[in-house]
Amino acid sequence: MQSTVIAPSILSANFARLGEEVDHVLKAGADWVHFDVMDNHYVPNLTIGPMVCEALRKHGVTAPIDVHLMVQPVDRIVPDFAKVGASLISFHPEASAHVHRTVQLIKASGCQVGLVLNPATPVEVLDYVLEELDLVLLMSVNPGFGGQSFIPSALEKLRRVRAMIDRSGKPIRLEIDGGVKADNIAEIAAAGADTFVAGSAIFNAPDYADVIARMKAAVAGAR
Numbered sequence: 001m002q003s004t005v006i007a008p009s010i011l012s013a014n015f016a017r018l019g020e021e022v023d024h025v026l027k028a029g030a031d032w033v034h035f036d037v038m039d040n041h042y043v044p045n046l047t048i049g050p051m052v053c054e055a056l057r058k059h060g061v062t063a064p065i066d067v068h069l070m071v072q073p074v075d076r077i078v079p080d081f082a083k084v085g086a087s088l089i090s091f092h093p094e095a096s097a098h099v100h101r102t103v104q105l106i107k108a109s110g111c112q113v114g115l116v117l118n119p120a121t122p123v124e125v126l127d128y129v130l131e132e133l134d135l136v137l138l139m140s141v142n143p144g145f146g147g148q149s150f151i152p153s154a155l156e157k158l159r160r161v162r163a164m165i166d167r168s169g170k171p172i173r174l175e176i177d178g179g180v181k182a183d184n185i186a187e188i189a190a191a192g193a194d195t196f197v198a199g200s201a202i203f204n205a206p207d208y209a210d211v212i213a214r215m216k217a218a219v220a221g222a223r
């Protein structure tokens with residue numbers, strides 16, 4: 001199992017002060033920056049693109065930027081994110097005409113690659129491509145909005161994907177995204193996640209360091 005990563009989703013940050021918010025959350029103990037890209041086509045919301053990623057790098061952010069593409073089509077935007085400092089790019093198989101080709105494109109661009117499974121996407125979509133991946137991202141809400149409730153069936157799915165990753169013997173991260181809070185993260189970790197996206201639970205809290213510390217302690221206890 002990989003080391004624990006807490007990746008705050010900046011979807012719930014104050015966009016009017018984004019650079020400060022990212023500095024603050026990293027200083028508070030966050031490991032990665034989770035960067036949600038929505039296109040009002042694949043998902044019914046519209047957020048941020050490569051220019052904002054570039055602005056964060058120019059602002060001085062050196063932490064890994066974990067780009068979650070909720071866009072269709074996928075391939076055209078990949079080089080734009082690679083150029084401006086994305087560390088890892090994840091995409092939804094439903095949004096790509098050729099999943100294996102998109103995986104290779106992301107790797108060739110110099111980024112790590114992740115595949116995202118929606119709550120109703122079967123784990124079999126990982127067959128034939130799992131070993132090419134650096135990360136599997138399981139959505140525990142339907143994509144498009146922060147602040148939704150964790151869908152309990154994601155726990156069983158985590159256990160299944162954890163077993164697939166362990167069987168592969170590859171150092172593939174298992175990330176969970178949606179409704180992750182300090183009070184449910186222990187059972188999510190016990191089900192096999194090692195990388196935790198949390199938006200509203202962190203950015204709506206009065207003390208980012210306190211909530212991140214409580215999350216890390218809960219994960220450590222569960223492992």
Ligand SMILES: O=C(CO)[C@H](O)[C@H](O)COP(=O)(O)O
Nearest residue numbers: 009143144146147179199200
């Ligand atoms: O990808 C997302 C939505 O599509 C968000 O990252 C996710 O929902 C995180 O927000 P929260 O922790 O508030 O549920």
